[in-house]
Amino acid sequence: ELANHFGSLLVPVIKGQGRNAEEIAEAVRMLEGHLAASQHCELLAAFANRVPPDEVEKLQALLKDSPFPFYVLPERRSLERSTVGEIARELRLETLYSTPQAMTHEVAQYKVAAMQVQDFLSHLESCTMVITPGDRSDIILATLAADVSNAYPMVAGMILSGSQRPSPDVNKLLEGMNPLRLPILLSPWDTFETVLKVNEVEGIILPSDERKIAVALGLMESCVDVQQLRERIVQNNGQRMTPLMFEFDMIQRAKARRMHIVLPESSDERILRAAEIISLRDVAQITLLGEEGMVQAQAAQLGLKLHGVNIVNPRTSEWRQEFADTYCELRQHKAVIPALAWDTMVDISYFGTMMVHLGYADGMVSGAVNTTQHTIRPAFEIIKTKPGSRLVSSIFFMCLEDRVLVYGDCAVNPNPNAEQLADIAITSSDTAKMFGIEPRTAMLSYSSGESGKGDDVEMVRAGVKLARERRPDLKIDGPIQYDAAVDASVARSKMPGSEVAGKASVFIFPDLNTGNNT
Template identity: 55%
Template sequence: MNKQNIYVTGAEQGSGKSIIMLAIMDMLSGYAGKIGFFRPIIESQEKQDELIQLVKHKYQIEFSNDAMYGCQMKEAQELIENNKYDELLKRILSKFRALSEQCEHVLCVGPDYVGDDSVFEFDFNADLANNLGCLIMPVVQGQGRNDLQIIDAVSGLKHALQEFHCDLLACVINGVAVEQVEALRKRFSHKPEGRFPVYIVPVEPSLFKPSMGNISSQLSAQVLSGNKQTLNKLVNNYKVAAMQVPNFLELLDEGDLIITPGDRADIILSCFMAYTSSNYPQIAGLLLTGKQGTAFQVQHLLAGLADMPFAVLSVKHDTFSTAMQIKDVKSRFYSQDERKIATALGLVEANLDFSELRQRISAEHPERVTPLMFEYEQIQRAKKNIRHIVLPEGDEDRILRAAQILLLRKIVKITLLGDVDKIQQKIQSLGLQLDDINIIDPLKSELRALYAEAYFNLRKEKGITYDMAYDIMSDVSYFGTMMVHLNHADGMVSGAVHTTQHTIRPAFQIIKTRPGTSIVSSVFFMCLEDRVLVYGDCAINPDPNAQQLADIAVSAAETAKMYNISPRIAMLSYSTGESGKGAAVDKVRQAVAIAKRAHPELKIEGPMQYDAAVDAGVARTKLPNSEVAGNANVFIFPDLNTGNNTYKAVQRSTGAIAIGPILQGLNKPVNDLSRGCTVTDIVNTVVMTAIQSQSEN
């Protein structure tokens, strides 16, 4: 595999290169193995580099901070001022190579500036990219420029790159006004042989707005009250509140940051009252100034509030100084800001041709598959044919946060079920961006009568009357399942609150099993450090017989293929080969024979112990002529007790990511969640459900 590293840099100040960096990092994580991240120059060791912290958190990079940068800004400036430029390059190159040797690819992001001259910034980055042996990806500022200015900027960039003989990956023009996008795309669409691609990314105003977290970090403010959600709120305007309350209320606008002295109890309390009132816009946060502090009684009052609607920050500077400082606060990414990260990824992914970029990087896909690679591939597949997923637990916090990520990244369409007012209130209290999401209340929906009629026709032979069916359709699980059955949605995901039975019973009654399948079963995708395994059945069937076990294996093979895994199936037991005796091992032996007769094309063997299935050395001893043993990637357990305990043991002992359970054997996709699921688990399950739906058509 061609080991190629990438260098993303701004062609000038304010280009917004961190937005592009994030998407390229996401792309690399999706198809490459071990990825490194490197900053040639950071501001200082004392103040942690924000991009390094973001990337380490989001992509689980395990290198130390020290391994991920070349030198500090002060050192770089001293070396340049003392005519030791080559020594600076050598220091950076030495640390870069040490990191690169441990990685398949390294993404390098250039510093904002070196010295006072912004032209020197790009010259330095171009030279450094050459010395590090990277493909360079410059980002040109599009915001505030007309077409001619942008064309001139790209032309000047081209000459600079030719002067430095850079190996160019692509050029990105970032932040272009929406009305200019199509004309510029036409202008740069013609690429003669050897010419680099130019991508146009339209402006997204929310990415240029600082969050409360940005303000807290850059002003070194004390967080008196705030959590991840309130600190992620975007600030539209700054307002200094030095007037009386009536005048202050008249000036409030949506998304304001209110700056006021810490002893202005009247303003502080008015902010909270205004936030809960439908007559006033909702502010982004409150910044208290001065050394005098807030009265104990007011702090005590606020501390008793169950849910703080916005962050409250405090600084020691006076109000005037604070107002001056806050003008310099920049919008930056940080690891907890899921909304801004999802927005940025969705924007860039929609406007860059990642297939073309991968071809230009000329890197072959590695044989091993990491969790991030697997996740990336599935997300890209889901986005190619966007499906509609219904989430019955519409007022659950984790469901709503997952829905925001899925919508901002444009992965699926979503319908939430539940009380519309309650869900909207929850969305508002969590500070989520779900303005256009579809919400249906089964109790009030016009579809309820239609669904009741359909359910009555399906179940009338079971003694169900129309009135009973109408009552049943008030249940969100039944309503959501009927949406899927009648093609009003492509799939359903539930179980964050509901039990497994509450989720899957309606599916058994309404959607039913696929023709030729005797049993509905499940698999987990176990994402280990360097591969993805399929485990089944670990969630549904307590003690399947031989025929059912064979059907589970065949279904698991089909599911594996659906997600681009070529199945090599190990039918597991306490014995390997012909040595074991007893009802349990005989059941597995019979299941293998049944599956082979029905599907002779499958690579399926058993009975087999787990060590023989995964360990090539053990396999050579126990099953020397097997094409599955030692190389299995689909594991069928003989019963639920074994399967459920094994998947949880592997998950907890190795840190593997377990995606599932993914149900198989139904006519249409309905999937269950664990009640202990995380937001990431929900996102992954929705993505897998969307791909199941694509495969149904």
């Protein structure tokens, strides 16, 4: 779920420790089934970690047909072992004698030295941590001798239990062996409790542990196709904007440039709830249009508090006359008279649009209650298009479960021609990029590539050609069917080699009927 929300590539790690090859392979198949059912997470690769060495080849054979890169990392005992330094830090033991290098000694096992020296020496093994009371001078001296002797394995270190320090004469001997390569630690607990506590210490890889890091890197480099992994990361990096990321980015941008937004449709519960949230989070300055008593009463009924939210009644507003005069002037070529302009300014869509036009607000958000035509007509009449613009079109941000897609045009142009389709594709792509969505634009039709014929397909094909000529920097492809635009497996067969097929983020529909019904 986190990988989905953050648009991250998923890297599952399957536990291999204590399992045979068949058990690990079954866990991988369950993972494949889960991912196939969810269809929301994109997989980078999968790892089986700490696999018993004698099961590695068998597991690789069982998973050779895996649909995604699968890497097997065998168990390395040296990576799970604690070091003397880790034990000292974890248990806060006093270090009596040591060197920085000696603190990196790996501990393979613990030996309690409670017997006579001649019997104790026969039990020493490589990388042993010897635990003994501090008054056992014979064991201390025997351990030191064994560590420097070629006849015995290397000793990892010693822990003296019960807070018992070596005798003064032994201390004098140890101090004269400076530097002492065998670390000696002091434990405040008795021997039994010390053994229990050291057995609870788990080995970790610290940034300062150069040896463990080298072992881990060597294991990674020998078992993982690093180049393949790097290429997959580059290919999939930053390609998906999730709804959570989209909302977060929108909020942060809005807070960075706190604007004044008018929301005309105050009668809608969703608008009131949104106004409260935006106000509480200090995202923007909000103005609602409507009769203040009615708006406040509805908000109270819903348990909302509109602190800091302006409420303007178009009927009684001091701006109404100014807005009517301006509208009359703008529409005099359409025979709009003052009385009609005065009445028009009661309409919340016209009033809100005039607020933006005259600088009383920075923007307007509407369309929750009113129709598309009712929402955009005032903008056509009052604000008009910017100089040089040949076409006005719309886009929808479709917040799906795992990504945000852009659909255009689904609201304004009923039957766009090839040139208009090219304009819609370019402006939709640019808008998507403004909102942090990497545009890979699919111009949709009922056939993909060169497979179909007919006037509708040819018009889309011509639109693609025009869009590419005008904006060669954009990734635009078509004609393409919707399934080929979103499904990588379909794309490989229908549009091989396309930069858009299988991973489109912007969808341009051939007409309003198709777009609005999708």
